[in-house]
Amino acid sequence: MNKVIRTSLAGLLTSTFMTGAAFAAGTHPETGEALADDQTFTYRILDEHSSVDPQVVEDVSGAEIVRDLFEGLMNQDEDGNLVPGVSTGYTTNESKDVYTFALRDDAKWSNGDPVTAGDFVYAWKRAVDPALSSPYAWFMELMSIENAASIIAGETPVDELGVKAIDDKTLEVTLSAPLPYFPQMTTHSTTFPAPQKVIEEFGDAWTKPENIVSNGAYVLTEHLPQERSVRERNEMYWDNDNTIIDTVVSLVINDENVALTRYLAGELDRTEIPAGQYPRLKQEHPVEAISFPRLCNYYYTFNVSDGGPEAFKDPNVRQALSLAVDRKIITEKVLAGGQPQAYTFAPEATAGFTVPAVEMASMSQAERDELAKELLAEAGYGPDNPLSFEMVYNTAENHKKVAVALSQMWKQKLGVQAELANMEWKVFLEERGNQNFDLARGAWCGDYNEASTFLDLLQSDSGYNDGKFANARVDELLAEAKTSDDPAPLYTEVERIIAQETPVIPIYHYAGVYMMDSDVGNWPVNNVEQNWYSKNLYKLAE
Amino acid sequence: MLAYSLRRLLVAIPTILLLIVACFFLMHFAPGGPFTSERPLPPAVLANIEARYGLDQPLWKQLWDYLYNIVVHFDFGPSFKFKDRDVNDIIAQGFPISLTYGSLSFLVATAVGVSLGIAAAIKHNSWIDYFAVGLGIAAQALPNFIMGPILILTFTLWLGWLPGGGWNGGQWQYLIMPVIALATSYMGSIARITRSSMLEVLNSNFIRTARAKGLPTRTVIWRHALKPTLLPVVSYLGPVFVYVLTGSVFVDIYFSTGGLGQAYVGSALSRDYAVLLGVTILYGALTVVVNLLTDLAYAWFDPKIRY
Numbered sequence: 001m002n003k004v005i006r007t008s009l010a011g012l013l014t015s016t017f018m019t020g021a022a023f024a025a026g027t028h029p030e031t032g033e034a035l036a037d038d039q040t041f042t043y044r045i046l047d048e049h050s051s052v053d054p055q056v057v058e059d060v061s062g063a064e065i066v067r068d069l070f071e072g073l074m075n076q077d078e079d080g081n082l083v084p085g086v087s088t089g090y091t092t093n094e095s096k097d098v099y100t101f102a103l104r105d106d107a108k109w110s111n112g113d114p115v116t117a118g119d120f121v122y123a124w125k126r127a128v129d130p131a132l133s134s135p136y137a138w139f140m141e142l143m144s145i146e147n148a149a150s151i152i153a154g155e156t157p158v159d160e161l162g163v164k165a166i167d168d169k170t171l172e173v174t175l176s177a178p179l180p181y182f183p184q185m186t187t188h189s190t191t192f193p194a195p196q197k198v199i200e201e202f203g204d205a206w207t208k209p210e211n212i213v214s215n216g217a218y219v220l221t222e223h224l225p226q227e228r229s230v231r232e233r234n235e236m237y238w239d240n241d242n243t244i245i246d247t248v249v250s251l252v253i254n255d256e257n258v259a260l261t262r263y264l265a266g267e268l269d270r271t272e273i274p275a276g277q278y279p280r281l282k283q284e285h286p287v288e289a290i291s292f293p294r295l296c297n298y299y300y301t302f303n304v305s306d307g308g309p310e311a312f313k314d315p316n317v318r319q320a321l322s323l324a325v326d327r328k329i330i331t332e333k334v335l336a337g338g339q340p341q342a343y344t345f346a347p348e349a350t351a352g353f354t355v356p357a358v359e360m361a362s363m364s365q366a367e368r369d370e371l372a373k374e375l376l377a378e379a380g381y382g383p384d385n386p387l388s389f390e391m392v393y394n395t396a397e398n399h400k401k402v403a404v405a406l407s408q409m410w411k412q413k414l415g416v417q418a419e420l421a422n423m424e425w426k427v428f429l430e431e432r433g434n435q436n437f438d439l440a441r442g443a444w445c446g447d448y449n450e451a452s453t454f455l456d457l458l459q460s461d462s463g464y465n466d467g468k469f470a471n472a473r474v475d476e477l478l479a480e481a482k483t484s485d486d487p488a489p490l491y492t493e494v495e496r497i498i499a500q501e502t503p504v505i506p507i508y509h510y511a512g513v514y515m516m517d518s519d520v521g522n523w524p525v526n527n528v529e530q531n532w533y534s535k536n537l538y539k540l541a542e
Numbered sequence: 543m544l545a546y547s548l549r550r551l552l553v554a555i556p557t558i559l560l561l562i563v564a565c566f567f568l569m570h571f572a573p574g575g576p577f578t579s580e581r582p583l584p585p586a587v588l589a590n591i592e593a594r595y596g597l598d599q600p601l602w603k604q605l606w607d608y609l610y611n612i613v614v615h616f617d618f619g620p621s622f623k624f625k626d627r628d629v630n631d632i633i634a635q636g637f638p639i640s641l642t643y644g645s646l647s648f649l650v651a652t653a654v655g656v657s658l659g660i661a662a663a664i665k666h667n668s669w670i671d672y673f674a675v676g677l678g679i680a681a682q683a684l685p686n687f688i689m690g691p692i693l694i695l696t697f698t699l700w701l702g703w704l705p706g707g708g709w710n711g712g713q714w715q716y717l718i719m720p721v722i723a724l725a726t727s728y729m730g731s732i733a734r735i736t737r738s739s740m741l742e743v744l745n746s747n748f749i750r751t752a753r754a755k756g757l758p759t760r761t762v763i764w765r766h767a768l769k770p771t772l773l774p775v776v777s778y779l780g781p782v783f784v785y786v787l788t789g790s791v792f793v794d795i796y797f798s799t800g801g802l803g804q805a806y807v808g809s810a811l812s813r814d815y816a817v818l819l820g821v822t823i824l825y826g827a828l829t830v831v832v833n834l835l836t837d838l839a840y841a842w843f844d845p846k847i848r849y
Contacts, residue, residue: 047808051625058579133590135583153586207626225627225635226808227709227800253707253798258694262706265698426574426813433582444580463582 028244028521034541035244036519041537042249043270044259048226049250052207054192055127058135060445061250063189068231068248068534069214070192073101073120073171074183076531078524080351080449082183086115086193086215087171096178096483101171101186106238109195110219117165119193119215124163126199127190130154139190139447143182144175178483181450187531188448217243217535226252231534244538260515269517269539275398278337278513287518291338292525293349296445296510297454298342300391300406302503305435305468309389312438316375317387318502323372324413325406326365330507334401337513342506344495346454349509349528353451356492358499369413376414388417393441394428402507403441432466440466442504449529451491452481458494458503469503543841547834554830559609561826562819566605569815576622576813595622608819618823619816623809629820632805637824639709640794640801644787646717647724651786652779655729659736660771664763666741674733681730686789689723690796707798720793728782735778740771773843780836784829 026035049062054070057063073087087101107115126132128140128151140148146162162174175182185191195206195213202211209220217237222230231248233240251267253259256274263271273281273289281289302312311317327341343361346353360368381387391407393399403420410416418439423431432440444464446453456462459478460470477494481487498504512530516523521538524530577583577591592598596607611617618629627635655678662674684692697719698706710716743749744767752762794803802821809817841847 048624048804050623053625056625130586130590131594133587133594135577135579135587135591137587137590138581138584141584149586152584152590154590204626224709224800225624225632226794226804227798251708251798252800252804254795254804257691258707258796258798261694261699265702265706267698267706425811426572426578429578429580430573433578463584 036539039246066189068218069216071216072192073186080527097175103169108236116168117171122196123194136190146174243535248534273513294510295528300505301467316379320372320375322505323368339508339511346451347509351449389438391439395422618820623814636802651725651728655732658733662737663740678730678733686723693719709800720797
């Protein structure tokens with residue numbers, strides 16, 4: 001009943017104040033579908049977001065909100081392709097280390113001020129400024145912007161960052177090394193413009209609803225931390241006429257089962273499906289339960305550092321353990337959410353990445369088990385001398401299920417004794433980062449849609465390489481890929497080496513497993529990074 | 543009584559100070575820090591952040607600065623996780639919500655529990671008694687984390703009467719389920735304590751005297767039996783008030799109320815030191831104050847007690 005009242009009230013309001021609600025009670029301009037009167041999209045987020053400051057935000061749900069509130073140089077479309085944002089396009093010099101972006105004339109801040117190249121220069125300098133100490137400052141370093149690294153380290157003044165405003169509508173970026181996928185990285189929230197005047201006036205409090213000024217399709221109108229955040233359409237946005245959703249509400253619901261219940265009661269348009277419940281929900285709600293590949297991997301990493309177990313220094317042992325993992329059982333029986341099985345480190349869904357013909361993928365599980373036994377015997381382990389080690393994962397129901405399945409597979413097939421140990425998240429990160437483990441769980445989501453975001457983890461000097469795998473050829477290939485016009489074959493070769501050396505056991509690649517109200521139109525299931533923009537969604541009439 | 547209260551409050555200062563110091567060190571000894579993350583920050587970035595929050599200082603200096611800021615500026619420090627809010631903001635926003643749920647649950651548990659207990663004792667060994675005792679025991683066996691799911695499934699999913707969570711300015715529809723979830727088990731205990739206490743009082747000499755001189759039952763109960771009956775109940779209510787406030791942690795999380803619970807648990811997991819300490823101090827101080835109020839209430843219920 002409550003919902004009925006709310007819906008009719010909202011309908012009344014929209015019909016009374018027609019401002020910006022040009023599409024309400026209308027049809028979609030392109031598809032011709034009938035649109036709902038109430039264009040409100042309500043979705044669940046797991047945890048309170050860290051911030052809506054583009055240069056400070058560090059979590060996924062915060063970045064989702066920031067993508068609605070602010071707009072960067074480039075956006076992504078439904079398939080993850082690059083489309084113009086504040087910039088209408090870019091040019092680059094021959095050596096691909098200087099990019100020039102042209103900004104559109106009609107881009108405005110929500111207070112009516114024009115968005116200028118200077119706003120980007122301010123924001124990018126702000127991101128690397130030690131005074132702000134942004135947790136995402138490293139992203140500017142990753143973008144290879146000239147002097148970013150030494151500014152962050154405090155060795156160079158902030159003003160020497162390789163970015164400048166040629167005029168109000170032209171932005172020039174100088175890189176320290178050529179980077180073919182640089183424009184893709186400008187869809188990341190750290191690179192979004194920031195309103196200097198507002199930040200200087202309000203300090204850290206500038207992101208509060210009463211102070212914030214933003215240049216995206218929405219403005220922040222309400223925020224009760226740990227409960228909800230509401231954003232409404234920005235009348236000043238240059239493409240406001242083509243925006244259909246009026247209001248976006250994100251509700252913080254920690255417990256995924258409560259979220260599911262509230263979804264089923266009609267309070268939410270979107271929520272995550274708890275592990276193991278997808279098959280049942282798919283049967284009961286075939287249209288609403290959806291699963292699609294995402295740009296994240298799930299793996300176990302061997303500690304091959306000097307302090308690691310002797311056994312894992314033998315590639316045969318590592319490969320045997322990887323072979324004996326029945327990925328089909330894990331994805332279909334344990335998780336049951338439509339996750340793809342993983343035989344490579346980078347997900348197949350990664351743009352421009354050709355999955356190499358890894359030998360293991362083409363074998364049957366029985367053949368793999370047979371080979372695993374042989375390899376392990378060759379390495380000197382067997383019934384008389386069983387291999388034993390400890391495997392650690394961070395405390396969570398899903399991870400436990402996978403770990404139990406893995407240890408059982410190893411025990412039954414190879415007689416391996418794997419002892420399970422779970423740790424609270426921060427403890428786990430600390431122990432893994434200090435190589436205090438034998439075998440540890442790992443997972444990674446791409447920062448951008450390119451294989452290097454995954455494969456760089458296995459570079460010998462990478463700060464994220466917790467297993468301390470070092471292979472000179474891999475390092476060489478990855479360095480070459482950074483400047484190559486066609487890095488795909490290089491990545492394929494890296495994956496072949498990884499398959500041979502097995503520093504990690506890829507287990508599965510993540511899937512987005514959601515309950516999505518059938519009224520929600522245009523959810524970008526093909527965008528593997530799940531960079532979605534509320535301005536591209538719409539609600540259908542029921 | 544005033545002197546007694548002042549003395550108690552003075553003793554509370556070292557208690558809370560001890561609490562702060564113990565928490566401070568426990569927190570810092572837990573592995574991992576606020577900026578430990580899956581993507582380890584480059585050392586230069588980490589150094590910048592630590593310098594900004596003074597985490598590069600020796601521990602004793604950090605503790606000293608922390609205490610100094612509380613005493614001199616009443617500033618409980620910044621949040622490491624939520625950059626646009628400090629601890630004072632977080633408590634100012636979340637505590638009134640938690641307090642609302644806690645106080646309402648306390649009132650409901652006390653009112654219903656005491657009434658049920660008295661009714662059971664007066665109608666001893668009747669169906670009312672059996673019903674009240676049964677209900678009390680059942681309620682006691684239903685902690686908030688069991689009540690939460692039961693309520694939400696029943697009233698949100700099946701009946702569709704109540705919203706499954708949220709605050710929404712504290713509208714009554716949003717308050718009902720969390721309050722019931724929080725109040726139920728305490729209500730059960732209060733009912734049982736009240737019933738046995740009332741039975742004992744009703745069998746005592748002064749009640750027999752009151753009845754013998756011909757006072758109507760109503761007067762006997764209200765004028766003479768009630769006050770002594772409530773004495774053990776009051777001693778239980780003090781801790782209950784603290785329990786419902788801290789117990790609201792679960793309710794805050796489960797019903798997404800926007801109260802302090804989420805911030806509290808979240809800050810422990812993310813090592814948001816100042817938030818964790820701030821909320822701990824708040825609950826610690828509250829416990830001290832409530833215990834004092836309970837002791838003062840004794841004096842009112844039992845004239846034999848003097849401070």
